[in-house]
Amino acid sequence: MNTTGDSQSPETNRIPIQHVAVIGAGISGVVSAAHLIREGFRVTVFERTDRIGGVWCYDERVDRDPPFPNLVPPAQDWTDVDAENLTKDEALILHGPPGPCYAGLKNNVPTSLMKSSLLPWTEGTEEFIDQGRIVQYLQDIARLYHITENVQFHTRVESVTKPVDNTQWIVRTSTLRVEGDTFSISRKSEGFDRVVVASGHYHIPFVPDTPGLSDWKARFAGRVIHSKSYRMPKPFKDKTVLLVGAGASALDVAREVCAVGGKVYQSRRESKYDLTGPRLPQEVVRVAMVAKFIANEIDPSEPPWVEQSPRAIPGKVVLEDETTLEDIDYVVIATGYITSYPFLGDLEQPHVAWENADETVLITAYGYTTHNLHKDIFYIPDSTLAFIGVSALVSTFSLFDFQAKVMAKVFAGHVRLPADSIMKTEQRERKARFQPGDRFHALLRREQDYIGEVLTWVNADLTRAGLPAMEGMDAEWLMAYDNFHANRP
Numbered sequence: 001m002n003t004t005g006d007s008q009s010p011e012t013n014r015i016p017i018q019h020v021a022v023i024g025a026g027i028s029g030v031v032s033a034a035h036l037i038r039e040g041f042r043v044t045v046f047e048r049t050d051r052i053g054g055v056w057c058y059d060e061r062v063d064r065d066p067p068f069p070n071l072v073p074p075a076q077d078w079t080d081v082d083a084e085n086l087t088k089d090e091a092l093i094l095h096g097p098p099g100p101c102y103a104g105l106k107n108n109v110p111t112s113l114m115k116s117s118l119l120p121w122t123e124g125t126e127e128f129i130d131q132g133r134i135v136q137y138l139q140d141i142a143r144l145y146h147i148t149e150n151v152q153f154h155t156r157v158e159s160v161t162k163p164v165d166n167t168q169w170i171v172r173t174s175t176l177r178v179e180g181d182t183f184s185i186s187r188k189s190e191g192f193d194r195v196v197v198a199s200g201h202y203h204i205p206f207v208p209d210t211p212g213l214s215d216w217k218a219r220f221a222g223r224v225i226h227s228k229s230y231r232m233p234k235p236f237k238d239k240t241v242l243l244v245g246a247g248a249s250a251l252d253v254a255r256e257v258c259a260v261g262g263k264v265y266q267s268r269r270e271s272k273y274d275l276t277g278p279r280l281p282q283e284v285v286r287v288a289m290v291a292k293f294i295a296n297e298i299d300p301s302e303p304p305w306v307e308q309s310p311r312a313i314p315g316k317v318v319l320e321d322e323t324t325l326e327d328i329d330y331v332v333i334a335t336g337y338i339t340s341y342p343f344l345g346d347l348e349q350p351h352v353a354w355e356n357a358d359e360t361v362l363i364t365a366y367g368y369t370t371h372n373l374h375k376d377i378f379y380i381p382d383s384t385l386a387f388i389g390v391s392a393l394v395s396t397f398s399l400f401d402f403q404a405k406v407m408a409k410v411f412a413g414h415v416r417l418p419a420d421s422i423m424k425t426e427q428r429e430r431k432a433r434f435q436p437g438d439r440f441h442a443l444l445r446r447e448q449d450y451i452g453e454v455l456t457w458v459n460a461d462l463t464r465a466g467l468p469a470m471e472g473m474d475a476e477w478l479m480a481y482d483n484f485h486a487n488r489p
Contacts, residue, residue: 017042018193020411021171023157023343025147026054027116028198028389030138031401034118034145035408036196044192045151046173048096052142052151053135055202058105059098062229068217069209072350072365073340078158081176081185088183095156095176095185100202100228100249104256105131108248112480113395116141117405154178157343158187160195162382169195169384194384194411197341201389202228204338206367208244212293216315216331219295222307227253227334236262240327242317243267244290245334246274253332254284265325267317271437273393273444288319293331338367359424368392369440374423375454376441377403378410383417386410393444398477402451405470406458415461445485448478 017040022033025047033043051057067074080094107114110127119141125133142148152175159172168191177184205226207213217224227249233256241257243250246268254264258281268274269289277286295315305314317325340363341348347362354366360381362370370390372380379385386407389400409415417423434440443450451472459469473481 018411019044019191020194020196021046021157021160021169021190021192022196022198023160024054024197024199025049025052025142025151025153026056026198026200026389027138027397028200028400028404029054029196030142030147031116031118031397031404032196032198032388032407033147033150034141035401035404036411037145037147037150039408039412041194041408041411043147043150044190045147046155046157046171047151047153048156049099050096050153051135052139052148054138054200055099055101056105056131056134056138057099058101058103058131060103060231061093061098062231063093063097063099065217065221065229066205066207066226068207068214068224070205070207070338071209072367073204073338073342073348073363074350076158076342078174081174081183086183088178088181091176091183092178095174096154097203100230101131102230102252102256103232105252107134108251109395110480110484113477113484114397115477116397116401118401119144159345160197160343160385161345162384168193171195194386196407197344197385197387198389199341201339202337204340204367205333206336206338207333208335210290210293212295213290213333215295216293216313220305220307220313220315223313223329224331225333227332228337230332233257233260233262236260236330238262239329240312241265241330241332242290242325242328243332243334245336246271246276247334247336248276250332250334251276251279253334254280258283265328267319273439273442287323287325288321291318291320291322293317336367339363339370340367341370359427372427374417374426375403375406375450377407378417378423380420380423380427383410391441391443391450392439393442394447395477395481398473399443399447399451402454402472406454409458409462409470414465414467415458418457448473448481 019042020036022029022043022045025045029045033045036043081091106128111121111125115121155173155175157171157173160169162169170189171192172189174185174187205228207226230253236257237260240263242265243254244267254266257264264284266284266286267290312327312329344362349361349364352364354364357364357371359372373387374380376390377386388404391399410417455472462469
C-alpha cells in the first residue's frame with residue numbers, strides 16, 4: 001500500500017496541515033523537524049535524553065554493558081523502568097541510555113562538508129571542532145526554527161503501529177519525570193499522520209562471537225569493553241590495549257591512548273571500508289583479526305587476579321595468522337553497532353537472514369541494513385513512514401539535511417513518489433547488486449551521484465507544479481568534497 005497522498009498530482013493544492021512525529025533530536029531529527037515546520041506541518045519530537053544533540057552529547061555516565069556476544073537486535077523490555085527498588089539514576093540510564101560520545105570527540109569530516117542548509121557555521125569556524133561546539137550548532141538550529149519548544153524530553157517511543165483501516169500511526173510513549181531522588185513514569189498514546197524515524201544507529205553495540213571473548217568479559221569485566229563505554233584515555237595511560245575494529249571510533253581511541261603513552265594493537269580484517277590505516281599514529285601496530293581469546297588456568301599458588309591489579313590480563317590472544325599476543329591490559333571492541341528500531345514491532349525480524357527479507361520487513365539479522373526504503377528514506381509499503389540518517393559513510397549533516405528537505409516536500413504533496421511497483425523493482429535490483437563485504441547504505445565517494453539522482457526526480461515534479469527547483473549542495477561544499485576525497489586514501 002502507498003497511503004501517503006503522494007499519488008495526488010503535485011499541481012493540486014497542498015495537503016491539509018498534518019501532525020508528524022519525529023523520533024530523535026540529533027542531527028537527523030533536528031533537520032527533519034525544521035524542514036517539516038517550514039512546509040507547514042505540526043511537529044512533535046520525541047527525545048529519550050534531556051537535551052538536543054544526539055550522539056554528539058557527552059555524558060560521563062556509560063550505558064549498561066551489552067551481551068558478549070551481541071549479534072542481532074535484542075528484544076526491548078519496555079517494562080524495565082517499572083521494576084521495584086530502582087534508583088533514580090538507574091531509571092534514567094534504562095529509560096534514556098547515554099550515547100557513545102567520548103570527551104575528546106571531534107568531527108572526522110570537515111565542517112565545510114558537515115553543515116546544514118538551515119544555518120551556516122559561524123565565520124571562522126575551524127574544519128575540526130570539539131563535540132560541544134557541534135551540539136551548540138544543533139541547538140542553535142533548533143531554537144532558530146522553533147523546534148526546541150516542540151521536543152518532549154525524557155520521552156521514549158515504545159511502539160509505532162498503524163492498525164488496519166486506520167489512516168494514522170499510533171505512537172505510544174513513556175515519559176520519565178524526576179523529582180528530587182524519586183521518579184515517575186507516565187504513558188500515553190497519540191495519533192500522527194506521518195512518522196519520521198531519526199533515532200540514529202549508535203545505540204546497540206555489535207559484539208562479535210569470537211571464541212573466548214565472552215569468557216574474558218566474564219572474568220575480566222572492566223578490562224574488556226565496547227567502545228560505546230569509552231570516555232577518556234586516562235585509564236589506559238602506559239597500558240597495552242588491543243583495539244578490535246577499524247572505524248572512526250577505533251581511530252580516535254588509538255590516537256588518544258597513544259597520546260598518554262599506551263601501546264596499541266589494532267586488530268582488523270582487510271576491507272574497502274577500512275580508512276583508518278594512514279591516519280593512525282605511527283606507533284600503532286596493525287595486526288590480523290582475532291581468532292580466539294584464551295584465559296590462563298587459575299594458579300592457586302598465585303594471588304587472585306583483580307581488575308585493580310597492575311598485572312596484565314592473564315591470558316593470550318591468538319590471531320587469524322596464528323600470531324599470539326600476550327600481556328594485554330585492556331581490550332576495546334570497536335566493531336560498530338546494530339541498527340534497531342524496537343518500537344516498530346514486527347517490522348523488525350532479527351532472526352531472519354538478510355537474503356530472506358520480504359517486501360515488508362525493515363530489520364533482519366544483518367545489522368547494517370534497513371530494508372525496503374526508497375532512496376534510503378521512504379518505507380515502500382507505506383511511505384507515511386520515513387527514515388532520515390540511514391545512509392552511511394557520508395557527509396552526515398549535509399546529506400541528512402538534503403534528505404530531510406526531500407522528505408518534507410514529498411510529505412507536503414509537492415513531489416510524488418514513484419509507483420509501488422517501480423520502487424519495489426528498484427529495491428530488488430539494488431539488493432541483487434549487493435556483494436559480500438558491502439554495506440548496503442554506504443555512499444562512500446558516491447554522494448554526488450545519489451544527490452543528482454534524487455534531484456532529477458524531485459525537480460521534475462516541482463517544475464511541473466510551477467514551484468522553485470530544489471538545490472543540491474552549494475559551490476563551497478562541492479569544492480570541499482573534491483578536496484577532501486582527493487587527499488583521502
